[in-house]
Amino acid sequence: MLKIQNLTKKYGDKIAVDDLSLEIHSGEIYGFIGHNGAGKTTTIKCCCGLIEFDSGEIYVDGISIKEDPLECKRRLSYLPDNPDLYGFMTGIKYLNFVADIYSMGVEEREYQIHKLSDMFGITEDLAQPINSYSHGMKQKLALISAFMHKPKLVLLDEPFVGLDPMAAHRMKEEMRNACKEGAAVFFSTHVLEVAEKLCDKIAIIRDGRLVLSGTTEEVRGAASLEDVFLSLEEDND
């Protein structure tokens, strides 16, 4: 579903992502781990066509993001680490706006919006302007907008930040549901325990380079993911 081939992205002289290759298949939850500034956000932004990259290729469902970004974007949804939304809109207007962009039918949008907003417990708040939402509520609204149009690929940058335990649990459920229906989920996180329990596969990135990837079992081996991550960091030091 997502194929990253030799991706390189520079900001001036600084190489943010260096020759990174990854492949994520339908039905997989793929965790992306790395220290602050390792290149996780840059990689995800390149995958959703938010920023251009210097070399390499990214394919979404076999379509090049460089060649046909709109077709790729129709198949994916993206959630940034700090989702700033249109504060002047009410929650329901925002969700309808996103539904219009993805050409969702009336019945489909009604069902998905109500199902997901019930699930995240924000249905009653949908008539409120987003400006009045807490950080967690904005995160929940952004998650609903990311999942409601049934994307084939879900790209999430630090999706657990700001979520209460119940909402985090619901989100994990929704990620698994999406994968059962054939989607792929690629997300970055610092919460290693979550990655360890939730992900089918994990990639560890350091200074823009992929240092380890594979199934969760392969990556952690006999140790915990935290041990693996810390030992990699110590090796680097």
Place this chain on the structure above:
Amino acid sequence: MIKTIFDLVKIKITGGVTSMISFMRGREAKTTGFSFGTALILSIVIIAFLFMMVFSFGLAMVVGFQMAMNNCLWLYYPLAFVVSTVFAFVGTVFAAQSYLFESEDNELLLSMPIKPSAVLVSRILSLYVLNFVYSTIILLPVGIAHRFLFRFKGLSVTNDIGIVFTYVLTLLIVPSLATALSCILGYVIGKISKKIPNKGILTVIFGFTTIAILAVLGLNLGPIISALINYIDAIAISVEKYLPLLYIYGVAADAGTALWGIIPITVLSLGLPVLVYQYLSINFLRLITKKTAPKKKKYKKEQMKKTNVQISLIKKEIGYFFSIPAYVMNAGMSTIMAVFLGVGILMRGAEMNEWLPKMFPDAASSLMPLAVGSSLALCCTLNDVTAPSISLEGKTIWLLKSTPINPMKIFWGKAILAPVVSLPGVLFTSITSALMLEMKVVDVLFIMIIPVLACLFSGFLGVCINLRIPRFDWSTEITVIKQSLSVIITLLVSMFFTAVPFVLAIIPAAYLEDFSTVTSYGLCIIYFALLIGLEIFYLNTDGKKIWDTL
């Protein structure tokens, strides 16, 4: 504590100035040095200041001369005092609320070992500095003019020190009084706005009312000054009789003698801010920390509607526009001006029907629609709604960029907003023109179509220019709306390009006997259609590429 207050004032003032200059410099703001943007904006600011000062000087000389002739030059400074206080008050009343109660760093400062009273004093002093700048625009030329008038009166400057002393004191106390007044009104507006659901509406109503009052005063400046000159004696007698505070101040300020006369007005001007401080300090913590939650409206599940993406984008732009009072007031000026034009036609239309044929016996019927159409189109170019629209996406730009929307739809959604905002004024003036100016159907159609095309042209122009020089590092929308280089460039360029066809059409219409108005209408329409076509071509090629890099 004094050092803390000084530091806070310095941070507020330098922060404001740096932000203004930085935004006006456009995209190169992160670089140091003197950019084209800085030069342009500083030139405009300096020219505007100079213009206002020269204007004030001229007025002061005209009115002061009459006062000197009527031996009531003592009225000169009291009048300047009142006018400069009102000018500064009007200029800073909106800043007062944000300076005092809505500063973003309020909570940060309160979490530090700084006394709340120090924060409040620093806010009031920052406002004082702003008022000082405003009042100086009036008082500086007034002081210079007074020197000329004093000599004209034939008096030797024997009490020079006294005159200079009272003048300097005036420079200091006028902003003090204006600060107190703007604090009071800012506080009252804040109180009222907390009680209404959409406080933006109050700001817009208050803003437009102020603009309307200023516009009426501006349009009637001539008659007001004439009345002032004609009735100067009566005014002087009334002030002497009913406003002794101003009278004794005026005598002291004019002659530099009887300096005790400035004490009451000084006490009032310095005392009022102290009282305001005393009152606000009691409630300051509560005022800046109290968050009034709007009444919660529960969502009820209801049937949704599917909307076309383009319509959805336009609705989004309209929603954003109406959510920011400063945005409405800035771009809405075009509508207000167009409505003024319409009102002017309603009131003076009959006179225009008589006056124009006398001046241009053979060309009146051609000139009238061209004049109205050009005026209306130029009003529409004041609509800068799209010039900050790309920048205003700010941190939400990921929403549009990560979703499957063709960038051209986004550009259209923004550009369409310009005619949407200006349409009420255009329609109103077209109807009043049709009713009052004896126009043919084709003329009325022309004065409806041309301003809409001019709007669309300036709308697309704003998008093009903002794409070239976007700024996403703003903290409040007002910075982008009021201080962006893209806004200034869009205004100037769209005015120029809108004026060109009318200048080219009006001159031959006035002097050529067999001038075809329909041909000139057609040429104007083709001209704007071509410009819009070029803009769309640019956006479809380079514009899309730039959008991808944002």
